[in-house]
Structures are given as C-alpha cells and as structure tokens.
Amino acid sequence: MNISEKLAPIRKGLLEFVILKIVAGDKVYVADMLKLLGPTEFATQEGTLYPLLSKLRREELVDYEWQESEAGPPRKYYKLTQKGRTQLSTLNDYWKDLNRTLADFGN
Amino acid sequence: MQKVVSISLNGNSYQLEEPGFNLLRTYLERAESRLKDSPDRAEVMADLEQAVGEKCRAMLGQHKTVVSVAEVERIIEEMGPVESADERTAHAASAAADGGTAQDAPAGAAPRKRLYQIREGAMWSGVCNGIAAYINVDVTWVRIAFVLLTIFSSGLWFLVYLVLMFVVPVANTAEDRAAAFGMPFNTEELISRAKKNFEEFGQTYRWRREWRRQQRHFNRQFRHMNEQIRATAAQAMPPMNHAARAILNGFLPLAAIIGAIVFVAWILALFSLITQHTIFGWALPYGMPQWAGIAALVLIYLAVVGPLKAIRHGGQGAAGYHPGWGALHGLIWLASTALLFWAAYHFFPGVRELVDNLVWAANLTATTISETIA
Numbered sequence: 001m002n003i004s005e006k007l008a009p010i011r012k013g014l015l016e017f018v019i020l021k022i023v024a025g026d027k028v029y030v031a032d033m034l035k036l037l038g039p040t041e042f043a044t045q046e047g048t049l050y051p052l053l054s055k056l057r058r059e060e061l062v063d064y065e066w067q068e069s070e071a072g073p074p075r076k077y078y079k080l081t082q083k084g085r086t087q088l089s090t091l092n093d094y095w096k097d098l099n100r101t102l103a104d105f106g107n
Numbered sequence: 108m109q110k111v112v113s114i115s116l117n118g119n120s121y122q123l124e125e126p127g128f129n130l131l132r133t134y135l136e137r138a139e140s141r142l143k144d145s146p147d148r149a150e151v152m153a154d155l156e157q158a159v160g161e162k163c164r165a166m167l168g169q170h171k172t173v174v175s176v177a178e179v180e181r182i183i184e185e186m187g188p189v190e191s192a193d194e195r196t197a198h199a200a201s202a203a204a205d206g207g208t209a210q211d212a213p214a215g216a217a218p219r220k221r222l223y224q225i226r227e228g229a230m231w232s233g234v235c236n237g238i239a240a241y242i243n244v245d246v247t248w249v250r251i252a253f254v255l256l257t258i259f260s261s262g263l264w265f266l267v268y269l270v271l272m273f274v275v276p277v278a279n280t281a282e283d284r285a286a287a288f289g290m291p292f293n294t295e296e297l298i299s300r301a302k303k304n305f306e307e308f309g310q311t312y313r314w315r316r317e318w319r320r321q322q323r324h325f326n327r328q329f330r331h332m333n334e335q336i337r338a339t340a341a342q343a344m345p346p347m348n349h350a351a352r353a354i355l356n357g358f359l360p361l362a363a364i365i366g367a368i369v370f371v372a373w374i375l376a377l378f379s380l381i382t383q384h385t386i387f388g389w390a391l392p393y394g395m396p397q398w399a400g401i402a403a404l405v406l407i408y409l410a411v412v413g414p415l416k417a418i419r420h421g422g423q424g425a426a427g428y429h430p431g432w433g434a435l436h437g438l439i440w441l442a443s444t445a446l447l448f449w450a451a452y453h454f455f456p457g458v459r460e461l462v463d464n465l466v467w468a469a470n471l472t473a474t475t476i477s478e479t480i481a
Contacts, residue, residue, distance in 0.1 A: 030154075030158065031158075031161070044187075045185065045186055045187025045188075046154075046155065046158045046185070046186045046187060047138070047155070047186050047187035047188050047189040047190065048187060048188075048189075048190060048192075050151045050154040050155055050158070050189075051142065051145065051147065051151050051189065051190065051191055051192040052192040053154075054145075054147035054150050054151050054154070054192065055145075055147060055192035055193060057147075058146060058147060071164065072119070072160070072161060072164055073117070073118060073119060073157065073160075075157075076154070
C-alpha cells in the first residue's frame with residue numbers, strides 16, 4: 001500500500017470541505033468543479049460529486065439556481081448558503097488547529 | 108451495421124448503438140440501486156442523466172447523429188461509479204475498492220464467501236445464480252437441480268426457493284458480488300432481512316406482475332409434467348392382483364404415520380440447524396458448511412419418503428383402486444403431523460421456543476403485508 005492509497009480515506013473525507021471552498025467563490029457548474037478538481041489530489045467524477053452535492057443541499061449548506069446555457073438544457077449552478085458559509089469557517093478553523101497539532105508533534 | 112436505440116435523457120432524445128444502450132442502462136440501474144436508501148435518489152438520477160446527455164451531445168455533430176459503443180464506454184468511464192454520499196463518510200475506505208474487487212483484503216486470509224442473490228443474468232430472482240457463484244458451478248446445473256427437486260418433492264422444494272428469495276440478501280455492489288457466504292443466521296437478522304426484502308418486493312409493481320406471470324407459467328408446466336409422469340407410471344406398473352393390493356393398502360395407515368413422523372422430525376431438524384447450527388444439539392462435522400447440512404437433510408428426507416410414497420401410490424395404477432384409500436392416508440398423515448407437533452411443542456422446551464419465534468415472525472410478516480397493502 002503506497003502513501004497515496006493510505007491517505008485515500010482522508011481525501012474522501014476532505015472532499016466535502018473542498019467542495020464548500022470551491023462553491024464559496026463564484027456560482028459554479030458541476031463540469032467546472034470537475035475541471036478545477038481534475039489536476040489536484042481531489043480529482044473526482046460525476047458519480048461521486050452529484051450525490052455529494054445533493055446531500056449538501058439537503059443539509060442546506062449549498063443551493064443551486066437554474067441558468068440557461070447556449071448549448072442544451074438549463075444547468076444547475078451551485079452557490080454557498082449562509083449556513084454553508086458558517087460551516088466553512090468552522091471547518092477552516094478546525095483545519096488550522098489540525099495543522100498546528102500535526103506540526104507540534106515530533107518537536 | 109448496428110441497431111440503434113433512441114433514448115430520452117432528462118427530456119432530450121439521443122440515439123445510441125444498441126450494445127451501448129445496454130451498457131448505459133446497466134450503469135444507470137446500478138446507480139439507482141446504490142442510491143436506493145438515499146433521500147436524494149430522484150434528484151441525483153436526474154443530474155446523472157443530464158450529465159450523460161451533455162457528454163453524448165459533445166460526441167455528436169451535424170453529420171454524426173449516433174453515439175457509438177466505444178463512446179458510451181468512455182462516458183461511463185468518465186462518470187465513474189456512483190456512490191451514495193451518506194454512506195461515503197462511513198465506509199470511505201471500503202468505497203475506494205469499488206469497481207475493483209477485494210484487492211485490499213488482508214493477505215493470507217481467504218476472503219469469506221457469502222451467499223447472495225445475483226440479479227445479473229438471473230432467470231427469476233437470482234437465487235440459483237447466487238448459489239452457483241457460491242459453490243462455483245455453472246448456473247445451469249443449479250437450475251436443473253432446483254427443477255428436479257421441485258418435481259420430486261411434488262412442489263415442496265419450490266417453497267424453499269421462495270424462502271431463499273426473501274431471506275438471502277441481494278448483491279447490489281461490487282463488494283457484495285466479490286464476497287459470497289457466511290451470513291449470520293440468527294433469527295432476528297433473518298426476520299428483519301426477510302421483512303425488508305418482502306417490503307421491497309411488495310413495492311415493485313413490475314415484480315408483482317412478473318410474479319403472477321411466472322406463477323401461471325409454472326403451474327401450467329407443473330400440471331403438464333405431473334400428468335405425463337402419472338401416465339408413464341400407470342403404463343409401467345405391472346397389473347397387481349387383488350391380494351397384493353389389499354396387503355399394500357393395509358400398510359397405508361402405517362405409512363401415513365411414519366411419513367408424518369419423518370416430516371415433523373425433518374422440519375424441526377431443519378429449523379434447528381438454521382437457527383442453532385446444530386441438529387437437536389448434534390453439531391455438523393467440523394468444516395461442513397451449513398448449506399451442505401441443509402442439502403444433506405433434504406436428500407435424507409427424500410430418500411426416506413420415496414418408499415413411503417411408493418406404498419401410497421402403489422394401488423393407484425391398478426384397476427379397482429378406491430380413491431378413499433388416498434384420502435384416508437392424507438387424513439391419517441395430517442392428524443399424526445398435528446399430534447406430533449403438539450407433542451413436541453409441549454414436551455420439548457427448545458421446540459416451544461422455536462415455534463414461539465416462528466409465530467412471532469408470522470405475525471410480523473402479516474403486519475408487514477397489511478401495512479404494505481394499506
């Protein structure tokens with residue numbers, strides 16, 4: 001088992017955090033999210049992303065609006081809700097704490 | 108030349124080569140089954156359809172109107188396996204193994220097999236398919252065995268199939284399919300699983316229709332087969348003289364009582380084996396799996412009951428046979444069975460516990476049925 005495989009569960013768990021961060025910027029379409037994630041460690045596919053986004057919407061962390069597209073049917077553009085913003089800042093703080101804890105060990 | 112299937116994805120129509128259509132249908136069906144416990148199922152399915160549609164559109168142009176098999180394969184590859192977001196956090200690690208098989212199983216320990224129903228390529232519910240995968244033989248042999256057992260047990264074996272259909276879990280995921288037996292057979296889990304499967308079964312209209320159709324078909328075939336067997340038997344039977352028949356008929360009540368004893372003992376042994384992993388306190392030989400024990404019990408039962416049946420049917424082919432003898436045999440058999448069950452219930456605490464459990468399960472099933480209908 002190499003390092004990347006070992007940390008796969010961590011990446012999976014962090015995906016939700018990463019998505020919230022992406023959605024926090026501008027309204028995004030799923031294809032754009034996938035393009036953003038593609039070159040990173042968090043490369044993801046539709047099969048994972050759609051269920052995750054639906055769950056986040058059910059938890060009222062993100063919301064979407066329909067926008068017409070020049071080619072084909074209207075698309076869902078996702079954005080962060082107020083509740084999502086609060087959760088994102090909590091997650092950010094937690095992540096910083098986690099980093100500090102990791103850095104403190106072994107010193 | 109390829110046949111083309113026209114499909115509608117989230118309100119838009121696309122043309123796919125037929126094998127490609129089959130691939131896509133399997134992918135979406137699989138996605139749906141993996142999301143079956145998710146409250147977002149409908150929404151995610153619509154999202155997925157739209158995403159597939161968009162990818163299809165990207166493959167098409169003014170002079171290209173059909174999506175090829177290879178392109179569908181690529182689209183499915185890009186979409187990736189669908190996993191429910193709610194179980195994702197809980198099984199994040201195991202989900203990583205989706206698509207692949209059990210490569211991450213600890214080395215050395217052979218993966219434990221589990222019995223599942225496998226719907227892919229199933230004739231009916233996938234019970235035979237699952238058994239075939241479990242004992243590693245071609246599914247045809249298992250089907251033949253099931254049909255033969257049904258014939259020899261005058262349809263009784265069919266009940267076994269029905270029970271298996273509700274009790275054995277369905278393999279929905281790659282992990283399920285990669286595994287194959289060793290399920291905990293305690294009563295509570297058994298009942299809850301049966302209940303759940305039954306509920307799902309009741310909800311699916313298609314299943315009910317299919318069920319009725321199969322039932323009619325089966326009844327027809329079974330009747331036909333029975334007639335043929337009877338006719339052959341009547342021809343093969345040497346004409347019996349009156350004295351021989353009388354002797355044979357004298358044995359009828361005895362045969363009925365022995366038959367009843369064997370039947371009651373068999374049912375109790377079967378339940379004892381399933382719920383307590385022992386036959387009346389006697390454990391199976393070491394290393395013998397439970398299904399083998401059940402199969403052995405069935406074979407023993409058939410072997411014992413065969414001669415009794417011969418006595419019962421002995422007088423039937425010959426002239427002068429009185430149908431009253433058959434009725435008498437049936438009555439004695441029923442009375443003895445009832446008496447024996449009663450005696451077992453009153454004099455063996457183990458049996459009483461078992462029966463109480465069963466009554467409880469039956470009540471549960473009845474409640475479930477009435478709730479499903481209501």
